[in-house]
Amino acid sequence: MSIRKYIPYSCPSPILAMALLIGGLFPAIPAFATTEPPAVIFDTDMGSDCDDAGAMAVLHALADAGEVRILGVIFSSGRNRYGVGTCDAINTWYGRGDLPLGQYKGTDVGDPRDHYTKRIATDTKLFGHDIVNEAPDLVEVYKKILQDRPDHSVTIITVGHPHGLVHLMRDPRGADLVRAKVDRWVAMGTGGWNFQAVGMSAYCEELLKKWPTPFYMSPSGKKVKTGNRLLPKTPKNNPVREAYRLWKTALTDGRSSWDQIAVLSFLRPELFKIEHHGRIERKADGEVVWNAKIDNPKHHLVTPKISTKEMSNIIEELMSRPPKTPGSPGSSSPSKE
Numbered sequence: 001m002s003i004r005k006y007i008p009y010s011c012p013s014p015i016l017a018m019a020l021l022i023g024g025l026f027p028a029i030p031a032f033a034t035t036e037p038p039a040v041i042f043d044t045d046m047g048s049d050c051d052d053a054g055a056m057a058v059l060h061a062l063a064d065a066g067e068v069r070i071l072g073v074i075f076s077s078g079r080n081r082y083g084v085g086t087c088d089a090i091n092t093w094y095g096r097g098d099l100p101l102g103q104y105k106g107t108d109v110g111d112p113r114d115h116y117t118k119r120i121a122t123d124t125k126l127f128g129h130d131i132v133n134e135a136p137d138l139v140e141v142y143k144k145i146l147q148d149r150p151d152h153s154v155t156i157i158t159v160g161h162p163h164g165l166v167h168l169m170r171d172p173r174g175a176d177l178v179r180a181k182v183d184r185w186v187a188m189g190t191g192g193w194n195f196q197a198v199g200m201s202a203y204c205e206e207l208l209k210k211w212p213t214p215f216y217m218s219p220s221g222k223k224v225k226t227g228n229r230l231l232p233k234t235p236k237n238n239p240v241r242e243a244y245r246l247w248k249t250a251l252t253d254g255r256s257s258w259d260q261i262a263v264l265s266f267l268r269p270e271l272f273k274i275e276h277h278g279r280i281e282r283k284a285d286g287e288v289v290w291n292a293k294i295d296n297p298k299h300h301l302v303t304p305k306i307s308t309k310e311m312s313n314i315i316e317e318l319m320s321r322p323p324k325t326p327g328s329p330g331s332s333s334p335s336k337e
């Protein structure tokens, strides 16, 4: 349990830095910050690609290892109701079926294509979960989670279209809570999809302009293929395995790992390099890019510093770990495929 592991990127405050320094120099003195893993709200567009399921598996595996505490899961797509049920199935698989779940109630943002979530979400018998396609409004869930947390202690990780953060900031109480409770926002993005496509472009400028906390962008993952080596050997009622089985040929050929890398960029910072000078900006054509020439002190770019193969091995292993406390019936029965 290293101090570094519990201070991803940077120390959130001078007081905390001093406490950790003292704790490091004099191990007999307890450093309070080392006893609590970082707390994360995970915001996903589960359904149009399978790396969201892989990222949730990585997050749960790290939670099982005591490296993170998951506070809740937000499903951001308004055009596919079953993503939220798939999030519940995955939470249930890892013994966290009672985690708060939020859902976008509008229909203006989201990928209508669904490769796997309806089949997983509606099969409550196989996966043992209880939410199919309905959860409370995401702004209310964000606020409920944030209001009970210590100041500047929560990290929001978005691996889908982050318009929920705009709705949260438009809510006066939500904006106050973001300023008080959120330490940073980590986003999978740049390029066109998450910040531009399927309705997100209407929110992008407002989000980049108004978001008040440090913002870490993770753009990497296309060449890092996972889901086809160890994941197929996990039980058939593992909903993460099922997401990869149903998403084209991901379970046999693997799939890019953008969303898993965004999770690791926060929780395994030793694997990444961070550029601090630059800013995330939206070009006239809507594309979101990193501009290294102009600095926004709150903006940071995070990219892997290990090889594609090393990253792939780390993610595959994390995605395929058995749950520490399985919550789904029959989860210990091995797959025969």
Ligand SMILES: [Ca+2]
Pocket (backbone or CB within 6 Å): 044, 045, 046, 049, 051, 052, 159, 160, 259
């Ligand atoms: Ca995604």
